[in-house]
Amino acid sequence: MKQQKLVRSKLAHTQYSKVSIAILSMGIAMLFFSCANKIEKIKEFSAGEKLASLEAENYEMIQSDSTIIRFKLTTPKFIHFDKAEPPFTEFPEGMTIQRYNEKMEQTASITSNYARYFEKDQRWEAQNDVVAVNPQGDTLKTEELIWDEEKGKIYSEQFVKIIRKDGVITGIGLESDQNLSNWQIKKPKGPLYFEVEE
Secondary structure, eight states: OHHHHHHHHHHHHHHHHHHHHHHHHHHHHHHHHHHHHHHHHHHHHTOGGGSOSEEEEEEEEEEEETTEEEEEEEEEEEEEETTSSSOEEEETTOEEEEEEOTTSOEEEEEEESEEEEETTTTEEEEEEEEEEEOTTOOEEEEEEEEEETTTTEEEEEEEEEEEETTEEEEEEEEEEETTSSSEEEEEEEEEEEOOOOO
16 A cells, blocks of 8 residues: 555656656746847847947038038038948938038028938938028928939929929929929929019
């Protein structure tokens, strides 16, 4: 009788051990899976494209041609991501680009509350309260403006408003040369004329 109880006790202990090992194995597997997920999240967070390689505040850049200043860029904050694909520069607090002629007179400008510049494509993306002024004094207002330096074109797919001396023109979408001198609204909404006091 004691031997039978002992056999049952050993059998119960063996079954308990098997259950314990199974639970322990599941726990280890879950731990490794959880750690693997955390490692992946850490890798994702610390990936090169997520980290800035260069940051600056109150940044100013001047582009000149034969000692003559052509463009001046100013921004409260500049962040460069050189490991991103494609690499780009971000202006999270907005930027202003001013264009000058040979006499150092400002002839045109673009301002926005946010912008990005893609070096490889030579493409600017200005967003949020974008205002551009051309050499003729026309003012363009929109929420997004793309400047393709390589092609020498400026375009937008958003609502645009062009304020001229003799009136206001609105519409959806715009294509222009980079001087904003020869522009065309894709879907015009019609001009609104008003008198200008001289």
